[in-house]
Amino acid sequence: MNIRENLESALRSIPGKVQLIAVSKKQNHETIMEAYSAGQRLFGENKVQELVAKASSLPSDIQWHFIGHLQTNKVKFIVPFIHMIQSIDSLKLLGEVDKEAGKINRVISCLLQLHIATEESKFGLDLQEAFQILGSAEYKAMKHIRILGLMGMATFTEDKTLVRQEFGSLRDSFIKIRTVFFENDNEFCELSMGMTGDYDLAIEQGSTMVRIGTAIFGVRTQPG
Numbered sequence: 001m002n003i004r005e006n007l008e009s010a011l012r013s014i015p016g017k018v019q020l021i022a023v024s025k026k027q028n029h030e031t032i033m034e035a036y037s038a039g040q041r042l043f044g045e046n047k048v049q050e051l052v053a054k055a056s057s058l059p060s061d062i063q064w065h066f067i068g069h070l071q072t073n074k075v076k077f078i079v080p081f082i083h084m085i086q087s088i089d090s091l092k093l094l095g096e097v098d099k100e101a102g103k104i105n106r107v108i109s110c111l112l113q114l115h116i117a118t119e120e121s122k123f124g125l126d127l128q129e130a131f132q133i134l135g136s137a138e139y140k141a142m143k144h145i146r147i148l149g150l151m152g153m154a155t156f157t158e159d160k161t162l163v164r165q166e167f168g169s170l171r172d173s174f175i176k177i178r179t180v181f182f183e184n185d186n187e188f189c190e191l192s193m194g195m196t197g198d199y200d201l202a203i204e205q206g207s208t209m210v211r212i213g214t215a216i217f218g219v220r221t222q223p224g
Helices: 004-010 028-037 048-057 073-076 091-103 127-134 158-179 199-203
Strands: 019-023 042-045 063-066 085-089 108-112 145-151 190-192 210-211
Touching: 004 019, 028 042, 028 048, 042 048, 048 063, 048 073, 073 091, 085 091, 085 127, 085 145, 091 108, 091 127, 091 145, 108 199, 127 158, 145 158, 158 199, 190 210
Parallel strands: 019 042, 019 210, 042 063, 063 085, 085 108, 108 145, 145 190
Antiparallel strands: none
């Protein structure tokens, strides 16, 4: 199967209301353009330097989603063009995005990343920390970010019961946060969870965005 066929197969396997983010990290320009030529416009990257290089040379109508751990000192490089930052994991980072976006009069769409996996290596907030951010005076004063939902990564395991539980816990956190902080805000509607190996379970638990790389592009064409 080629990339176009892989993409079409992935799209057939998800409901129309679920957005597919094609994870293009470590893929070269040619493979990304194959997906683009097949109609894909949403792409996900997790390294700032790689993302900036691609954004400067690939079509301007691509909507880039940053899905990796983002250091505050790298925010300024992606704010001019990023469509969404899915990996907000601290008030400090959110504040930096707000500051840099304010300099160019942009409003950046963001997701709070919650830690739902058993691996300690994964980044993310717990529910209490998310509540603290959203209840803070600092957040309420921000004018150049908008939080549209949550993102999370499940444990890398063959245990589907565990993965289903983790996605369910993220959905429950989404409902709690929406009820307390976004009850009258219809823009808070995104739940980004699910990758190549588990996106079917994520959709079952309410995902609105799935981040799929290997099922579209196959083995990465660059090392790392």
